[in-house]
Amino acid sequence: MRxxxxxxxxxxxxxxxxAFAAVPGWFTPYDPLEFDFGALMAPPSAAHVFGTDQFGRxxxxxxIAAARVDLQIAVxxxxxxxxxxxLIGLMVGWFGGVADAVFGRLADLVVTFxxxxxxxxxxxxxxxxxxxxxxxxxxxxxxxxxxxxxxxVRVQSAADYVAAGRVLGYSTTRILFGHVLPNAIRPVLVYAxxxxxxxxxxxxxxxxxGLGAQxxxxxxxxxxxxxxxxxxxxxxxxxxxxxxxxxxxxxFSLVGxxxxxxxxxKR
Amino acid sequence: MSVLLDVSxxxxxxxxxxGMGDMIARRPxxxxxxxxxxxxxxxxxxxxxxxxxxxxxxxxxxRCMVRLIEPDAGRIVFDGQxxxxxxxxxxxxxNRAVQMVFQDPYASLNPRKTVHATLAEALRVHRIVPxxxxxxxxxxxxxxxxxxxxxxGRHPHEFSGGQRQRIGIARALSVQPRLIIADEPVSxxxxxxxxxIVNLFMDLQRRLGLTLVFITHDLRLVRHMAxxxxxxxxxxxxxxxxVAEIFAAPRHxxxxxxxxxxxxxxxxxxRGEPAVSGELPSPLAPPPGCAFHPRCPVAxxxxxxxxxxxxxxxxxxxxxxxxxxx
Numbered sequence: 001m002r003x004x005x006x007x008x009x010x011x012x013x014x015x016x017x018x019a020f021a022a023v024p025g026w027f028t029p030y031d032p033l034e035f036d037f038g039a040l041m042a043p044p045s046a047a048h049v050f051g052t053d054q055f056g057r058x059x060x061x062x063x064i065a066a067a068r069v070d071l072q073i074a075v076x077x078x079x080x081x082x083x084x085x086x087l088i089g090l091m092v093g094w095f096g097g098v099a100d101a102v103f104g105r106l107a108d109l110v111v112t113f114x115x116x117x118x119x120x121x122x123x124x125x126x127x128x129x130x131x132x133x134x135x136x137x138x139x140x141x142x143x144x145x146x147x148x149x150x151x152x153v154r155v156q157s158a159a160d161y162v163a164a165g166r167v168l169g170y171s172t173t174r175i176l177f178g179h180v181l182p183n184a185i186r187p188v189l190v191y192a193x194x195x196x197x198x199x200x201x202x203x204x205x206x207x208x209x210g211l212g213a214q215x216x217x218x219x220x221x222x223x224x225x226x227x228x229x230x231x232x233x234x235x236x237x238x239x240x241x242x243x244x245x246x247x248x249x250x251x252f253s254l255v256g257x258x259x260x261x262x263x264x265x266k267r
Numbered sequence: 268m269s270v271l272l273d274v275s276x277x278x279x280x281x282x283x284x285x286g287m288g289d290m291i292a293r294r295p296x297x298x299x300x301x302x303x304x305x306x307x308x309x310x311x312x313x314x315x316x317x318x319x320x321x322x323x324x325x326x327x328x329x330r331c332m333v334r335l336i337e338p339d340a341g342r343i344v345f346d347g348q349x350x351x352x353x354x355x356x357x358x359x360x361x362n363r364a365v366q367m368v369f370q371d372p373y374a375s376l377n378p379r380k381t382v383h384a385t386l387a388e389a390l391r392v393h394r395i396v397p398x399x400x401x402x403x404x405x406x407x408x409x410x411x412x413x414x415x416x417x418x419x420g421r422h423p424h425e426f427s428g429g430q431r432q433r434i435g436i437a438r439a440l441s442v443q444p445r446l447i448i449a450d451e452p453v454s455x456x457x458x459x460x461x462x463x464i465v466n467l468f469m470d471l472q473r474r475l476g477l478t479l480v481f482i483t484h485d486l487r488l489v490r491h492m493a494x495x496x497x498x499x500x501x502x503x504x505x506x507x508x509x510v511a512e513i514f515a516a517p518r519h520x521x522x523x524x525x526x527x528x529x530x531x532x533x534x535x536x537x538r539g540e541p542a543v544s545g546e547l548p549s550p551l552a553p554p555p556g557c558a559f560h561p562r563c564p565v566a567x568x569x570x571x572x573x574x575x576x577x578x579x580x581x582x583x584x585x586x587x588x589x590x591x592x593x
Contacts, residue, residue, distance in 0.1 A: 161375050168392065169392065179380075182379045
């Protein structure tokens with residue numbers, strides 16, 4: 001029961017983020033794009049809880065409006081690596097042999113480079129933008145999923161219930177997708193939820209560097225980058241998006257850990 | 268009685284692990300001789316017990332007989348068909364006819380599937396009953412292995428080891444096999460539960476007219492339930508014949524040693540002498556000649572050179588010992 005409290009907190013945080021992303025208009029006190037020249041870089045006050053930026057735009061409204069882009073990043077930057085890596089891991093874990101050896105060396109090669117540096121390199125080649133960022137993350141991030149999946153598949157395929165399926169004359173497809181995959185996928189799914197926290201941080205990092213979401217799109221990393229020029233005079237500009245990143249990251253992490261405990265299959 | 272399963276000259280070697288040091292020294296990869304020419308017959312409708320110490324190749328033999336492991340050499344003939352040549356639908360037909368019960372009742376059931384799902388899948392894949400009859404057939408199978416109907420909706424982790432083994436037996440029975448190969452099906456269970464599962468096997472064998480190959484290291488089980496026995500030592504069958512006769516007058520020194528090692532209930536039958544000296548030699552380097560000669564109390568010089576064939580040697584059943592019979 002105690003283990004479910006963090007899961008509940010995580011779900012609550014994500015629910016708030018989802019609500020922001022679904023209907024930002026219900027929560028934003030001001031139009032996030034409206035300039036207010038009467039309140040340029042206003043510090044936090046009753047009217048503007050998190051202050052305003054250099055154009056007088058309400059920081060809280062802009063942060064809430066950005067949730068949609070950031071959650072989209074969390075989902076798509078996780079989904080690509082999950083699908084590609086998961087499928088590769090399933091195949092090399094089951095068939096082994098030469099493909100497995102080639103995969104092992106390739107995976108070693110990819111993890112040699114720091115994750116962010118490699119993503120930035122790929123984005124630099126493809127050009128900045130969200131779509132290219134997803135492609136870059138998929139190119140680099142699949143390795144972790146593939147390794148995780150491969151290890152689980154190897155453990156599961158050695159179990160006697162797989163042998164029983166073969167003795168019963170089941171097809172390889174049936175054994176692989178009906179028996180091995182459902183038993184091997186749990187740690188991969190748990191990791192995927194936790195990975196969404198990292199994806200938001202990555203999206204924000206790239207946004208901050210100008211390689212991810214592009215300025216008219218409000219994104220938390222971009223918002224923080226907006227504030228960096230005024231950090232000594234108006235530090236509040238970066239505060240609300242910073243809090244939002246922490247909250248979303250915490251939410252995904254707590255839900256990931258909670259799911260790990262919840263999905264633990266009894267043997 | 269006719270021969271249902273005929274295994275002859277079955278060989279299987281496994282490549283052992285080779286360390287970096289071995290590779291640098293260019294030592295060849297070590298080879299484990301799991302089966303070195305196993306021959307045995309299973310008669311239609313009988314229970315054949317296969318006994319031997321750990322590491323003698325019993326499990327490899329069982330897995331070869333259902334084609335989980337492909338042998339390197341030898342022949343397996345089931346009901347007139349060359350098993351190792353079967354492919355496609357013929358192989359699925361063989362899968363239907365020959366089923367296996369595994370040693371570990373925890374690893375042999377898919378933990379994510381309910382009992383109903385596990386049994387229904389086998390029924391569906393082999394189209395044993397029409398879709399509408401599956402639920403009823405699952406309940407029949409559960410009844411056959413003496414599990415309550417309420418078991419159908421539950422997952423493996425909700426059952427004890429003995430109950431799980433019953434589920435494993437129900438799964439094997441679901442495709443209406445003629446032959447069941449049981450690889451140490453009770454050695455992972457408590458002794459009190461062992462008896463129930465053994466009795467279930469005997470009951471099913473009689474009621475369904477099954478042929479049973481029962482692999483175990485426990486001679487008491489063989490005496491209790493098998494009609495014939497094959498004794499294995501280091502990848503070979505050293506003696507095979509009717510249980511009653513072999514238990515009364517074993518001819519191979521290894522069988523004699525094994526029988527002496529069976530715990531006795533009465534002090535009069537206790538003997539001080541050790542059953543058999545030494546340990547099973549490594550299958551990485553089996554001794555030349557008769558593999559049992561380093562531990563054999565009656566070994567002669569020629570036992571270290573000549574490999575005894577499994578022959579009648581003047582007695583009622585085949586034995587692989589140069590000193591037997593004459």
